[in-house]
Structures are given as C-alpha cells and as structure tokens.
Amino acid sequence: MASALQLNGISAGYGQTVILEDVNLSVAPGECISVIGRNGVGKTTLLSTIMGHTTLHAGEVTLDGHPLNGMPCFRRALAGIGFVPQEREIFPSLSVRENLDIAARPGPWTHARVYELFPRLAERLDNMGNQLSGGEQQMLSIARALLTNPTILLMDEPTEGLAPVLVEALSGVLARLRADSELSIVLVEQNSRVALNFSPRTVILDKGRIVYDGESESLAADPERLAKLIGIVE
Numbered sequence: 566m567a568s569a570l571q572l573n574g575i576s577a578g579y580g581q582t583v584i585l586e587d588v589n590l591s592v593a594p595g596e597c598i599s600v601i602g603r604n605g606v607g608k609t610t611l612l613s614t615i616m617g618h619t620t621l622h623a624g625e626v627t628l629d630g631h632p633l634n635g636m637p638c639f640r641r642a643l644a645g646i647g648f649v650p651q652e653r654e655i656f657p658s659l660s661v662r663e664n665l666d667i668a669a670r671p672g673p674w675t676h677a678r679v680y681e682l683f684p685r686l687a688e689r690l691d692n693m694g695n696q697l698s699g700g701e702q703q704m705l706s707i708a709r710a711l712l713t714n715p716t717i718l719l720m721d722e723p724t725e726g727l728a729p730v731l732v733e734a735l736s737g738v739l740a741r742l743r744a745d746s747e748l749s750i751v752l753v754e755q756n757s758r759v760a761l762n763f764s765p766r767t768v769i770l771d772k773g774r775i776v777y778d779g780e781s782e783s784l785a786a787d788p789e790r791l792a793k794l795i796g797i798v799e
C-alpha cells in the first residue's frame with residue numbers, strides 16, 4: 566500500500582548543524598506510530614523536518630507520494646499535515662472559539678466533533694487563550710489541528726507537563742483518535758508507557774538516528790531492552 570508519509574534518507578538540522586542522520590520512515594494511511602527517545606535526541610527536529618522548518622541536507626519527504634521538499638510550512642498544512650507543537654502555540658489574545666475558527670477547514674472533523682472529544686473546551690469557548698490551564702491549552706492545540714482536517718497528525722509530547730490524571734484522560738482521547746481509521750498519527754512522547762500503549766508500532770530515536778522500528782508490545786514486555794535502546798542503561 567502507498568505510504569501516507571515517507572522519509573527517505575533524511576539528514577536535517579539547523580543551518581550547518583546536522584541533527585538527524587539517514588532517517589528512513591514510512592507511515593501507512595490510517596497507521597498510528599509512536600516516536601520515543603531521551604531529551605535532545607531529535608524528536609522535535611523530526612517533526613519540524615516533516616513540517617519544513619529545518620535545513621534539509623539530504624533525502625526526501627513525501628506525502629501521499631508527492632515530494633514536499635522546498636514546500637513552505639503553510640502549504641504542507643494545506644496538503645494535509647496537522648501539527649500539535651511541543652509549545653502548544655495557542656494564540657493568547659484570541660478566544661478558544663477564535664483559535665478554533667481560524668484553523669477550521671471542511672471535512673469530517675467539525676466543531677461539534679471536537680467538543681464531543683473535549684467537552685471542557687465547549688465550556689471555555691469565550692475564554693482567551695492566555696486564560697487556559699496547561700491541560701486546556703493542550704486540548705485546544707489538538708482540537709485546532711483536528712479542525713484543519715488533516716490526513717496525518719503530528720503530535721509533539723502532548724502529555725508533557727500534565728498532571729497524572731490529565732495524562733490518563735489524554736491517553737483515552739488518543740485511543741479514540743487511533744480508532745479513526747482515516748487518520749494517520751505520529752505521536753512523539755517521552756512517556757514511554759503512554760507511547761507503547763498508544764500504537765502497535767514504536768520508533769526509538771537516539772542521537773538523531775532510528776535505533777528501533779518495530780512492535781511496541783515486545784518493548785513493553787522487555788523493560789531492560791527498552792532502557793538500553795533509549796540509552797538509559799549503557
């Protein structure tokens with residue numbers, strides 16, 4: 566089957582600095598994968614490269630078989646890549662409703678559907694972005710990306726900084742998103758438990774390279790191997 570998203574021999578970084586080296590990754594239509602790894606291994610750089618925010622030194626990124634090289638970020642979004650950045654990037658002086666309205670495009674994800682996923686947001690529609698809690702900002706950032714009606718959704722550490730009870734709630738939301746067979750998802754996480762539960766396939770990054778691309782289940786069953794791959798145990 567054709568890939569929704571494909572990275573072929575990617576080397577990328579910031580200016581002359583190369584962070585990602587020879588990254589090859591393919592995500593099928595409707596497939597959900599997790600990407601895990603320590604701080605600073607290049608997880609955000611990977612998503613930024615898919616969005617066109619980094620310097621590409623080698624390789625090619627394709628979406629539905631079409632090369633994205635040289636395409637600016639906003640065109641990649643229009644082409645169907647939804648992005649939930651690590652910093653959430655809510656517009657602080659716009660209301661929740663306005664944050665959502667400026668992103669919305671026609672498709673299966675409607676305002677009603679995202680309110681059903683995040684009832685809390687429906688109660689906060691007239692609050693400004695800067696009046697939201699961290700958890701509410703994260704919900705808004707995900708809701709906003711869904712309303713662009715992407716074919717693939719990139720999420721950068723959505724559980725970061727959230728209280729355990731909110732991490733559990735968000736894991737439930739992620740499971741519901743995974744059940745949507747139309748949507749491909751790349752979930753970047755530091756919380757390996759959340760990541761391994763989320764998707765049958767997990768990718769581990771270390772020092773800008775993919776060191777594992779395979780079953781989540783076998784990693785979950787072997788914590789020692791997982792720790793070694795993540796580089797916690799040398």
Ligand SMILES: Nc1ncnc2c1ncn2[C@@H]1O[C@H](COP(=O)(O)OP(=O)(O)OP(=O)(O)O)[C@@H](O)[C@H]1O
Pocket residue numbers: 579582584602603604605606607608609610611651755
């Ligand atoms: N804008 C930038 N300019 C130069 N170097 C950068 C920039 N952003 C990140 N880096 C460097 O690239 C490397 C990878 O960073 P990246 O943010 O991709 O890691 P990460 O895996 O997302 O880490 P974390 O889990 O802390 O979010 C780090 O060495 C970082 O210092």
Ligand SMILES: [Mg+2]
Pocket residue numbers: 608609610651721
């Ligand atoms: Mg990061």
